[in-house]
Each structure stands twice: as structure tokens, then as C-alpha cells.
Amino acid sequence: MSDDSQTGTFLLDDEEIPFTRGQTVIQAARAAGKYIPHLCWHPDFKAHGSCKLCTIKANGRLGAACTLEAQDGMAVENRTPELDDKRRTLLQLLFVEGNHFCPSCEKSGNCVLQATAYDLGMMTPHFDMFYPDRPVDASHPDMLLDFNRCILCELCVQASRDVDGKNVFALSGRGIQSHLIVNAESRRLADTDFSATDRAASICPVGVILKKRVGFAIPIGERTYDAAPISQVDIAKENT
């Protein structure tokens, strides 16, 4: 690609992917119908680059596909056994750090974390469980917060701040102490101006931010990732 050219191509698992200047690897791949596993990235929001599930190998170097700009002629490895193995380990770390009990979670079947773990064939959390103590917040009349399942993707923080203009959520603490908090003196969701119609109310990829009274409106077995794996559903969504 010459300096003033606005398009180019790169190789993703040996397949040629076109891109326009400024597109990240994950944006170009998705537009071309190729799935790169991801949790904290959402097409409508600025890349966060924190979950590292989208780690790819570009010209032999590891990088996050959500923040790495596509370059002409770049050779990218995506679904290799080596990278999927690393991704599986990242998922296992997330599963043991929170309380992810799928059988009693109403998000089951619609959960991006669960669906990604299915796609990557995660059969066990492997590590010792943390079983953290994270009380739920059911104070809001229409919404429930179950912090046990938070993966710190910050999509709710972004949506509330950048779309809803409310700043209801934030992350607090560092390292293993990082956790999601509610921006109110009482720390209760009821004491914010959060609403069930907010973008942040429907952005959570896991089962933290839930609308009350509709949890099983769609039965288990008929949910987003029941018929087909997320690697297909995610791309199908892009094309509708």
C-alpha cells in the first residue's frame, strides 16, 4: 500500500482480508466474516484492550486484535492451537476469579463468556476457585446487579458515560482488587438515575446487569448461542 492509499490487505490464518486505513485487525476480520474471540471489545465502542481474548500473532508478535491497526501485507495468526490454548487459559482465570455458576444464572445461553468458553472447548476451570464474596444489588425497581459474574470489560462504564451521559458505573481498586462500583454515595443502583432503557442496561456481555422479571422470557434452549456457536452467531449479527 502506498502512503496515500486508503485500502490494503493482510493475511488472517492464510486468508486474504481487505481493510481500509484506520481499521483494526478485529474490525477488518469481522467485516470479512472472520471471528476473532473477544470479550471486552464491542463494535459500537472504543476498544478497551483489556481482556486479551483477541490476542493474535501479527508478523510473529503477540498483540490485541482490537487495538492493533491492520497493516498492508501483515501475516496474522488467529485460530491456531497455540493462541486458542492461551485464550482458554484466560477464560479459566476469569471463571475462577468470579462466581460463574451457569446452572443458576438467567443469562445462560445468552452469555458471551459462556459461549466463548464453549467455542474454545473449555471443559474445566482448571485452577483453584476463588469463590469471592460479592453481594448482589437488587435495590433498583427494574434492574438487578449481580457482581459475582463481572469480568471487568467496562462496556457498561463506556455505555453509561458515552451514550447515556450518566456515569453510573466505574471500576475501582487495582489488580485482583478491581471491581465494578455504582456511582452513588450509598453505592446502591436505586440511588442513581439509571434506567432500564439505558444503553448500559443491555450492554453487559455476562449476567451482571439484568432486567428484572424477564429473565426466562426466552427459555433455555432457544437462546442466542444455543443453536450455533458464538463464532458463527457473532459474524451473522455483523451481516444483519
Next chain:
Amino acid sequence: MAKLRVATTSLAGCFGCHMSLLDIDERFLQLIELVEFNRSPLTDIKHCDPCDIGLIEGGVCNAENVHVLREFRKNCKVLVALGACAVNGGLPAQRNHLDLHTILEEVYHTAPGLAAGSQIPDDPELPLLLNKVHPIHEVVKIDYFLPGCPPSGDAIWKFLTDLIAGRTPHLGHQLMHYD
């Protein structure tokens, strides 16, 4: 070929995974052509002989669970975590953020509606509860994991037939469930 010897047990589980094993229905007749059951709730044999495959339902919540799990590990060439509770502690592990004594006090002593004089059971034959419920891989080495609450009969069938045939068990999207 000699039949493979299989042992099964339910630790801190609800027997749902064993019920799901029975959900393979008439395929059970094919299964018993390939395997014989040793220690198992199905045979009522109380202790393990040396076995090829051990299926463990449930996590460990008390001292007896730990003893049984170790007996299985000692006797089984291949040990399988069967179902959500064996894999990650499951529903029983949701007591883990509560203080054990507080739970027992509330359930057996202070809850409304209890008979007069109710107290926490302390019969020496009762196994002592662990402070926390653990998945079985935190106690012994586990060779294979089959998640699900319970794993469906089809998932168990696919898993066992793969394992018995010497293949690495592979569920695929339709049979893979954590719920």
C-alpha cells in the same frame, strides 16, 4: 476384549448426573456389553476394586467425600469429573461465602418453626463438613471433565463411547453445556 470396569459415585451432588446416565435409555444395554459396573449406587458395591474408569458426580463438602474421592483416585486408571458440581463446586459451593457455623445455627437452631430443643446434629457417625465446598480437581488429579447440570444423556453417551473406544472425548457445540 475384557469388559472395562467402571465405578461411579455421587459426592456433594444431587444424583442428577446419575439420573442423566440412566437417560441413555436403551443404550445402557450396549454399554453393559462394553463395561461392568464396580462400586456404584447402581450395584450397591461399597468399595472400589481396581477400575478402568471412575465417574465422580459432585464436589467435596465433607470429610467422607474426601475419603471416597481418594479411594476412587487410588483405584481408577481414569478419573472423570461428571457434571457442574464436580467441575466447579456447583450449587453447593454457593454456600462458600457464608460462615459454616452461622449456616448450621440458622438451619438447625434459630430458624422459625423448628421443634423445641433443636440443635446442630453432632452424631459422631456424621461426616464433618468442610468450611468450603471444593471442586474435585482441587483434591486429586482429574483426567477428564464433563460439564453440565446435568450433562445430558447424549453428552454422557458420546463422552463414554469416545473414552471406551480410546478416542479423546469430544462433545461439539450441541452437547457442550455448563447449565
